[in-house]
Amino acid sequence: MSIYRFAVHIAPRRGILDPQGKAIAEALHALGFAGIRDARMGKQILLELDAPDPAHARAAVGDMCDRLLANPVTEDYHIAPVESP
Amino acid sequence: MKFGVVTFPGSNGDYDALHAVRDALGEEAVYLWHKSHDLDGCDVLVLPGGFSYGDYLRAGAIARFSPIMREVTEHARRGGPVLAICNGFQVACEAGLLPGALLRNKGLTFVSAPVHVRVENADTLFTNRYRDREVLRLPVAHGEGRYVADDETLRRLEGEGRVAFRYVGADGADAAGANPNGSVREIAGVVSESGNVLGMMPHPERACDPALGRPDGLAIFRSMLERVSA
Numbered sequence: 001m002s003i004y005r006f007a008v009h010i011a012p013r014r015g016i017l018d019p020q021g022k023a024i025a026e027a028l029h030a031l032g033f034a035g036i037r038d039a040r041m042g043k044q045i046l047l048e049l050d051a052p053d054p055a056h057a058r059a060a061v062g063d064m065c066d067r068l069l070a071n072p073v074t075e076d077y078h079i080a081p082v083e084s085p
Numbered sequence: 086m087k088f089g090v091v092t093f094p095g096s097n098g099d100y101d102a103l104h105a106v107r108d109a110l111g112e113e114a115v116y117l118w119h120k121s122h123d124l125d126g127c128d129v130l131v132l133p134g135g136f137s138y139g140d141y142l143r144a145g146a147i148a149r150f151s152p153i154m155r156e157v158t159e160h161a162r163r164g165g166p167v168l169a170i171c172n173g174f175q176v177a178c179e180a181g182l183l184p185g186a187l188l189r190n191k192g193l194t195f196v197s198a199p200v201h202v203r204v205e206n207a208d209t210l211f212t213n214r215y216r217d218r219e220v221l222r223l224p225v226a227h228g229e230g231r232y233v234a235d236d237e238t239l240r241r242l243e244g245e246g247r248v249a250f251r252y253v254g255a256d257g258a259d260a261a262g263a264n265p266n267g268s269v270r271e272i273a274g275v276v277s278e279s280g281n282v283l284g285m286m287p288h289p290e291r292a293c294d295p296a297l298g299r300p301d302g303l304a305i306f307r308s309m310l311e312r313v314s315a
Contacts, residue, residue, distance in 0.1 A: 017231075019190070071146070074188060
């Protein structure tokens with residue numbers, strides 16, 4: 001068994017109204033940042049788990065996303081391995 | 086008829102539901118603790134409002150894995166009535182008892198106010214004591230009540246008469262600004278495919294006692310009584 005670390009990025013699916021992202025974009029615009037086309041507000045979950053190998057670790061995190069971490073109706077997720085601290 | 090009101094950690098509408106059933110409807114009601122695996126012989130289940138598990142991750146996402154949800158799901162599969170209110174609606178969507186999801190209000194603020202909804206189908210287990218297109222005044226109190234579903238699901242909901250309530254103006258007409266949260270197609274409540282689960286963001290249990298204003302929510306409980314004991 002080894003320790004694996006992942007960052008799971010979850011964001012509202014494109015096409016679904018994200019009022020938080022919209023408010024952020026408007027605030028950036030008001031601050032004078034030009035050229036803001038879009039902002040979406042998501043979340044990041046940092047996971048640390050024991051697994052026999054990277055493939056098993058990755059598959060387990062995918063299963064976690066499908067069953068709990070992301071809502072399949074409204075969100076997309078992206079899994080990225082994180083280097084050891 | 087016996088009602089079971091599920092209490093999750095963070096529920097706050099459970100007492101209101103119990104009060105509505107016992108004191109306004111005059112039927113038996115008990116609390117069902119979320120860790121229990123026993124429905125205590127209840128005929129109807131209520132998933133109440135509140136902030137189960139602090140709304141962590143997503144509203145309802147953790148509560149749907151509470152031990153009792155296995156029995157709630159089994160009860161629903163057998164055709165048992167489930168009234169899912171506010172946070173209960175969020176839990177029911179997360180649990181797959183109802184289609185769609187509830188997201189942050191369009192205006193980003195928590196809305197606590199009376200709203201008007203129109204009965205869109207008066208021939209359901211939950212609405213048969215209303216007149217078709219009757220307008221009800223019910224309170225809402227939520228930060229994440231914006232109903233969304235994909236186009237195919239929305240077509241089915243509309244086509245099958247499963248949109249139970251829609252936000253409207255006080256006169257019952259479609260009105261810009263009547264929708265407190267930006268729900269798609271002004272949807273305030275939907276029923277499941279088999280018709281025995283109702284999810285709604287407004288709080289009928291807080292509109293059952295005349296001391297609190299118009300008791301417009303009571304007929305939802307009376308409707309269930311009508312069909313279940315019949």
